[in-house]
Amino acid sequence: MTEMTYLRAISDGLRTEMRDDARVLLMGEDIGVYGGAFKVTDGFIDEFGADRVMDTPLAESGIVGTAVGAAVVGLRPVCEMQFADFVSCGFDQIINVAGKMLYRQGLPVNVTIRLPSGGGFSGGPFHSQNPEAWFMHSPGLKVVAPSTPEDAKGLIIASIRDPNPVIYMEHKNLYRHVKGEVPEGSYETPFRARVAREGSDLVVITYGAMVHTALEATHDLDGASIMVLDLRSLVPLDEAAILAAVRECSKVVVVDEANRTCAAGAQVAALIAERGFEDLDGPVVRVASPDVPIPFSPPLEAAVLPSADRVREACRQLLEY
């Protein structure tokens, strides 16, 4: 085990898989010579060369579309969107070409698309979004969102090996703020939920950066025993783990950093309403960003993004229900 940041763990996973599999290549804007806007691929070009760490034209549709073409003739492209927000420019190729190819034609598309997502650093409306729900709603795509360095490495390796298109959500606010022990060598993290902290009075269900917000909010909550369930994978959604947590705790707070309407947490809440109703001792409570663009100015952004205080208050109220 080696301690490293979330960002270095992603790099470590990419490097490990590139060493193991010559079919893997990275494609993106400024990822080669510059090493990526966030330096995830810093130094990669020296080890793997410009062909496998490809600086592409500034063309997100082009990145995804050519990756699909390369995948169906045997390469395993990993595409970097410089910011998750820019994936809107490549949306059509993901939804209509990559997502539907297997269902229509029996031809799997092994591409991984990395989306540096999330706010908290005055990125403003075009560098702070959490667009995972766009892809959850579109059939044929898997969506994963690691919260720890160990899972960041294991999930990038598992995403590359998965024969289907995988949207890999990596939260920018975790890049350098979160450190953890990461196993050496190659390993895969399964596309299933993980209990980040055991508990029995209430469960907070969340993923990505909000796992840390939830842990901070509930580590000492008037002595209550609070479980935190880290979903890790949004498609497939680990329904069994969610329903088991509801049975165990009977009270549920669902947290999204994303805009509230139709967010991943809305799907979790709907699942519990349909299949966990008998186990509930109170309403499912949601904490999410309101349905506005993520504002730039620090006090405005802080007013929008879910904070530990908001999560704590939501839990406290539900515990008193």
Added chain:
Amino acid sequence: MRKATMATSSTDVPIGPRTPAQESPPAHLTPDDRVGLLRAMLLMRAIEQRAMNLYRQGKVPGSFYDGFGQEAVSVGATWAMAAADRLCVLHRDLGAHLVRGVEPARILAQYMGREAGITSGRDGNVHFGDYRTGCVGMVSMLPDMMLVAAGMAMAFKLRGEARCALTWFGDGSTSRGDFHEAMNWAGVQNLPVIFILENNQFAYSTPIDQQFAVNPVQRAAGYGFPGVSVDGNDVEAVFEATRAARERAITGGGPTLIEAVTMRMHGHGAHDDMKYVPKALVEEWRTKDPIDRQRARVAQLGIDVDVLHDEVRAEVEQAAKVALAGPMPDPATATDRLFHPRDADEILLEDGQAPWSGFQP
């Protein structure tokens, strides 16, 4: 060579038949190739005519889209492609699938949404590609497949393989951003890809003078590679332009944009009466029918074309019988095959048929 008599292309493409006696024999086509080209075009037309009848009988759901009058574009281009080359096929290019080896019965089953269709009923009409023949089917967002073809070519180049990718797209789709992204990407990376602009004068009801101010074939120079126009109703000319482009591609010369100038002789789909197209224009293009032109050439070789045509008709009739006898898909399978299992065999595009004599040992 005669000049174009129409103002429907901004380029000087010779359109209209010369008599076979006036032509010199093609340099890269044997008599068997020339018959094969005709046969593939006859087969495409016969299948689509049969399918149109099935549509009128209510056996083809949705609408039906055909390539009547454009058979030379897909047949001629595909004839130049090697087994290991890869193709992304557009909806008026049924001939590509036939040349690559997709059986007519499966195509008719596809149109009728039956289990034996290439997509097993998951998609309709010519929205299919049989990966076993090296073909990827189109999506309706055009020209998305230009980027997919560029990506295939990128992989070939990265691996140092002498292979080529080809795709077709229409005049309307040159207005979209993916046209630019693909042209630019292919130019920047000097990729072994052939882009065939199938200029059939109309995007649904919109004529080309409302689509672009400069003919897209002239834009190729702006991306750093050649653009050439060919008579899209001359199957041997389309073959030759594609053969030359492929030769360029696999020897490191980079991409080529080929504009195949043709005419959409039917409506956008079977539901479209195309009243917006001047009758005189259709009549003029009727005299340039690609099959009539190739028939005359093949007849000149001493082949009994009527016998050939009868064979093709009988083949399609038999295919229709097989397709009609096949079941509809089981509704219980509607949610199957969304994800490929990790432990299943890897599936990639496979080699298709490549009947051109130039590829035979």
